[in-house]
Amino acid sequence: MKAYHIGAQAGISSLTAVEVPEPKVTPGNVIVRVKMVCLNHRDVRIICGEYGPKRPADRIPNSEGVGCVEEVGSDVTGFVKGDRVIAPHFVSWSRGPFFQAVFARDVGVTEDGWLAEFVSIPASALVKVPDSLSDQQVVPLSAAGLTAWNALVEIGKIKAGDKVVTLGTGGVSIAAMQIAKMHGAKVCVTSSSDEKLDAAKRLGADVTVNYRETPEWGAAVFDALNGGADIVVDTAGQATLAQSINAAAPLGRIAIIGALAGAATTGLANYGSIIGKNLGLYGVAAGSREMLCALVNAAAENQIEPVIDRVFPFEQTPEAYSYLEAGGHMGKVLVEL
Amino acid sequence: MKAYHIGAQAGISSLTAVEVPEPKVTPGNVIVRVKMVCLNHRDVRIICGEYGPKRPADRIPNSEGVGCVEEVGSDVTGFVKGDRVIAPHFVSWSRGPFFQAVFARDVGVTEDGWLAEFVSIPASALVKVPDSLSDQQVVPLSAAGLTAWNALVEIGKIKAGDKVVTLGTGGVSIAAMQIAKMHGAKVCVTSSSDEKLDAAKRLGADVTVNYRETPEWGAAVFDALNGGADIVVDTAGQATLAQSINAAAPLGRIAIIGALAGAATTGLANYGSIIGKNLGLYGVAAGSREMLCALVNAAAENQIEPVIDRVFPFEQTPEAYSYLEAGGHMGKVLVEL
Amino acid sequence: MKAYHIGAQAGISSLTAVEVPEPKVTPGNVIVRVKMVCLNHRDVRIICGEYGPKRPADRIPNSEGVGCVEEVGSDVTGFVKGDRVIAPHFVSWSRGPFFQAVFARDVGVTEDGWLAEFVSIPASALVKVPDSLSDQQVVPLSAAGLTAWNALVEIGKIKAGDKVVTLGTGGVSIAAMQIAKMHGAKVCVTSSSDEKLDAAKRLGADVTVNYRETPEWGAAVFDALNGGADIVVDTAGQATLAQSINAAAPLGRIAIIGALAGAATTGLANYGSIIGKNLGLYGVAAGSREMLCALVNAAAENQIEPVIDRVFPFEQTPEAYSYLEAGGHMGKVLVEL
């Protein structure tokens, strides 16, 4: 089959088109014929060797995709050829709260991912998707969408009328905006680009703040939301935490999702505000299959809008990676097989 | 001022139009000039002497209304003349979980209510309402809406994609339908009237079941919701509980709100299903001021649709009561001053 | 190997001693050499044909036991020969909240149980027990103890100073008393026998009520606990629910565990108290492997006292069953291999 390997992990140019044997079906697993793959910044970091230890050069990357069941393992029940499916990338996290060992089985990282004609996934991780959701609607749900769902619903306990701020307009942030609107919340989106903020408004954002123009954007968000955010979706990292604390309402919950923005070089000047506002800060790492089921259900019930920036053919996957890395996109960058 | 007294509490004819002195402002309290009053079935039961012990004949009834601040007590801060306000009827329940003593101060029951030109309410119970909500949008929030909010949000932990069933189309049920839709849930409404079910569909109900045509409506709801309701809003009482249990999904939450449908004469044949499905059954009695603030906030953010059946002038309040008791209405019955 | 079959399920005399081949190890499973078996009333009901549909006559009963790993399946990691282990009887319930399908794999009911020299259990269900806990301490944890833990900790959110009442002195009730005391709670135990109540006091019960002498024991418990029970462990059934409601404090949680006391022939006269006290009633069915891990951990940390009434040799298992059914015991009835 056609596939890509991550190669030397020295940058996007390491991505190598290969022709390899199809994965063989084994007990408990399902072979999925891939239809569409979603690129995430995590994938770029892996291919750049910046995401944990180096992986074998023949690893097939990508954690998020949609496809159809091609073949089921001898002891698998509940799936038949043709079922359209997605899966969380932590394939051993079926249900219940997070546990440390989820990192041991991470599709696209510790085992082969979706960037190929076929991928083998444990049946216990697969989620069937309803016909009412298109491939483009459903493909961003299993990684970016799932993380946003975990942050807002499981951890944030979002309810109608709550106020939410998302940092930037990346995949998790857009998903968070959509999930928040689905729950009747008010959403503020931040970005360094007025074009992206305009696009966010068209997608449902209630208020926006340009963090380049307003370096003290925490206070600006606090005011724009008329008393601060009940939930802050911090997809950046330690360098933005101080502003996230400023943006939060009393009893606010800050979902700590990313570490992209670089380490902070100084402590938090507003550390005392964590106490003064009784904030909760929560580390979030993707989510369980059960959460993904709930999200798919909610997405179908509310006909989530796909926010797609551009779709590349499989042969142009390296260009798709470069396009994502350049950062000019607003919405998902997809690869179609 | 003009007002009504509950009189002998022998039926709606006991309601007596009177001319009485205006309430005097006292420390901690606010005099509110009443604009609009909402009638609830609880009010009918009080006037019929069916709601706890008899009350003094000169009690002014009604628990739900909207008005404008007329005068504030000497030590009251945060309110000025003209502020438009509502209040939960358990006026001592400011925040936090239910406590037994909330019943001791019940506006329209243990102390004078809204059916008058002026009413005295503790400042600590008042909620200011934003200009973006009309009187008709806001007046049903403080009793029926608040109970529905407590049932769905506080107790039910509703989230997008959840499935909800409401029993009947009374005030709490319609509010529950609207609050559920606000949260991206799927809603089934039951009624004995196809006209009311049609109206419910126009208001957003996803599926409907006529419980007169389908006595085993629990199973019908279970199927219509494709696996049962995550939240059952049981506004009826013990006689409907068995069907509510049948309607519930595993881990479903049944909000026990009403006792109108009469006592059950037999035990539950499906008592074991409470264990078999791990159900939770919860008694719900209105809600706190803090919950009402959250509801007003959510109603404003999502521009809740007022569902008004008919508005009567103050002089025709007895007719309004009779109209409500007749049961043909679909939506709120209001009295305007 | 030596084992018992449930036979015709027409009563304890159906229990049949047999000599059958040892179970063969299969992928994902572990063969456990049984050391000790705990008898529960559920086992009696199964053998009497009163617990769901009839099962195959060659089913080996009993849901609760302790043993040592004898042989592990080809793909099993984490267990070696000699490890001392227990398991919840719903072997597919690893973690997270209850789900309906747990009933499909119920050790001692839908598949062979512990009343044999060897039993095959899925590795994913096994819990290793620390040396600091004896067989007698640990054997009652996996069914009776687990149910009590689920009721008090997961559902009841027990904390120090809470007030708990247990109905009767059966296995779940005694476990509940011990788990409640472990959490610094105050416990009331009820029984029809003053001897058992005395024994309960020696085991840590703070107050006791004889429900035969005091038919309105709900009110008596309410008073004895100085304002009612925060958690009621109702191991009986619908016939006791009215008294359980009376015993509960406002916001009290009633764990509905058993259906032994027979169906109620009338509705609840105090149904309105569910609303008046804002009670929560919760169906409870055993618990997950993860809860069992937490319980074993707590039992070891607090050196839970084994409450053993009598230990029978394997050959006298029918006598042990009869002894249990007679109801005179106070504490666990065990069978030793």
Added chain:
Amino acid sequence: MKAYHIGAQAGISSLTAVEVPEPKVTPGNVIVRVKMVCLNHRDVRIICGEYGPKRPADRIPNSEGVGCVEEVGSDVTGFVKGDRVIAPHFVSWSRGPFFQAVFARDVGVTEDGWLAEFVSIPASALVKVPDSLSDQQVVPLSAAGLTAWNALVEIGKIKAGDKVVTLGTGGVSIAAMQIAKMHGAKVCVTSSSDEKLDAAKRLGADVTVNYRETPEWGAAVFDALNGGADIVVDTAGQATLAQSINAAAPLGRIAIIGALAGAATTGLANYGSIIGKNLGLYGVAAGSREMLCALVNAAAENQIEPVIDRVFPFEQTPEAYSYLEAGGHMGKVLVEL
């Protein structure tokens, strides 16, 4: 009456013994005759001018005390002369979750405190204490104890078998150790003094770590607790947060209580562990009256051990402050009237 004023807030020497008129009883308030006062480090910081803005020089300090009702306001019910009482220092926080305005009424900070013969407290904040608890048992509950209860019970959801670490042996830490033991948890105490660690062991600590001898004490605690702490009580501040993160188990909760250890000069090298372990970090500021009621209840039920280092007469209060500031104490420093 005799009292102390905080004076110029330039250090302990600012504390000034004065003779002032007794507070007059006003509606809603109760005059309490003070029996015993507890000194906390917060009190030292106030008197040193290090706790927010300067306060009026005639402010009477101290947030924690016990006394007897002397006189009740005209409209106060539920209290009579002689009732022994305590109160949380955020006197407007009756119940429910934290809200920002609690800081506006802070006894000993924004209004006169306990360091006098009489203090006026709102009746709505008072908690009656049972005879079974002595003054010495009860006096440390309302500030240090309440904070520890909030951290462990409300936020930490502590249960038997959980593992807890407390930073240091200050008042909150000792209370946390006792409350954790009350709930059947396992406790690790850290200190820079082996003598204090020995004392902690005598008081119930299961394991101890000397953080002076072991600068990487986070890892040491993680190992000593065999997989990390479920709850970290971080009474220090930003400078200790990195070690607290290392000490935490996956899904661990870190209660951020203090800011005494000084600001961090660098960011967190282990920031990613917040995500990797899915930690929750929570700012905690004292607690509500309702939490204090629960704590008093738990303390009485479990006969909490008073941990008193030294009791000073009222006249030697400055010496008591100096003794506390010197830091050699292990347990509470009290002033008796």
